[in-house]
Amino acid sequence: MASWLPETLFETVGQGPAPSKDYYQLLVTRSQVIFRWWKISLRSEYRSTKPGEAKEIHEDFLENLHLQSKFDFLERLSDNLLLNIISYLDLEDIARLSQTSHRFAKLCMSDKLWEQIVQSTYDTITPDVRALAEDTGWRQLFFTNKLQLQRQLRKRKQKYGNLREKQP
Structure with missing residues (x-):
């Protein structure tokens, strides 16, 4: 089944929160998790800083708390992907999930989610x-x-x- 999957399973890029201008990339492939970062700064001590990269195979990544602490993975997923995942939950679990954050409350009440649920039910x-x-x-x-x-x-x-x- 893994052969049906594309090489790149998930990728996100972004910029660190202000005042940082640092860029990052998280790339999940079939075999590894790669985290890359670029330090952007006008300060002289950072001008010679080179981009960084950390690569881990999936098993090592799951045990590496330092790498995992950089991201809230659910917050990084797109709404469409989260809606697809939520549509497979039981109604009680959807109700519980809606109480965890404003974003999940909005997703759990969205017409898009309930349209998927109705279509899968009937x-x-x-x-x-x-x-x-x-x-x-x-x-x-x-x-x-x-x-x-x-x-x-x-x-x-x-x-x-x-x-x-x-x-x-």
């Missing part, structure tokens, strides 16, 4: 159900029981059917 989503979800929200749709859902769909059809009849 075989088909009719255009009427999709339109209702876009009006009321995917999370609301997920927690609506079937009887209420049928009632809301009927009301929506009547409302939009009446609007179409009134148009010339």
Whole structure:
């Protein structure tokens, strides 16, 4: 299965927090974790500083607390990747995760997440159900029981059917 994976599994680059202007790169490949840094400074004592690099195989990286302490790995992941991961959690775990930080609260309440959950839960989503979800929200749709859902769909059809009849 590892052969299906691309050589580069994860990469992030960035600049250190102010007042630092230092750049860094974290690169995770199939075989190793590489951390690179570039010291950017106008101070004379740092002008001759060369870029640095630390390479570790995965097993060594997991045991190297100094290298791990440089990053909060979850904070470095993109929202899309986190949403994909969160969509596999149980509802109770999503509720717990939403209480850990503002970012996770926002992600756990996002329509994008709940759309993924609804799509993975139901075989088909009719255009009427999709339109209702876009009006009321995917999370609301997920927690609506079937009887209420049928009632809301009927009301929506009547409302939009009446609007179409009134148009010339």
